[in-house]
Structures are given as C-alpha cells and as structure tokens.
Amino acid sequence: MKAGTQARELITLRMEASSLTRIEGDNRGSVIVCLNGSCWITQEGDLEDHFIDSAECFTIDQRGLVIVQALQETEIFLTPVARVCSWNPT
Secondary structure (H helix, E strand, O other): OOOOOOOOEEEEEEEEOOOEEOOOOOOOEEEEEEOOOEEEEOOOOOOOOOEEEOOEEOOOOOOOOOEEEEEOEEEEEEEEEOOOOOOOOO
8 A cells, every 4th residue: 555545445455474564644444354364563653563363353543654564475455444343254
C-alpha cells in the first residue's frame, strides 16, 4: 500500500518473509485479515505489538501509521471498515 493511502476498498497483499507494509492515515475500523502465514502489527499510539496467524484478524483502532511485517510468506487483506472479524475459511 502506498504511503499516505487510506483503505477505501478491499486490498489484498502477498508479502515475502520479513517484508514490511506501511499503512498511513486514519484507518480506524479497518480490519487486517491474515489469509495465510503470520504477521506482526504495530500501530502508532499503541504500546502493544500484535501478532496474527492464518484465519485471524486485527482491527485498527488508532489513527496514524500502522506497520505490518510478514514473519513468513504471508497473504493479508485489508478491509476499509470492520464488517466482520469472525472470518471462516471453510
């Protein structure tokens, strides 16, 4: 995702191990869903680090920079609003 871009539509990203993605702007309510692999998420204003694996999700709840790092080959998608966070792949 380009720096400064806000999530306005569903975005799917395939990330190589150790690669980083920057999500900037006010994306509160957007959801990062890990389709496969695992990733580390940190967001500006949040002292905690967050880890999600396949079929798990994370809702962005802070304004500002969010960084996602793939811990292995990972595919994620970013939704513009928190529609569902109980995704079931079956």
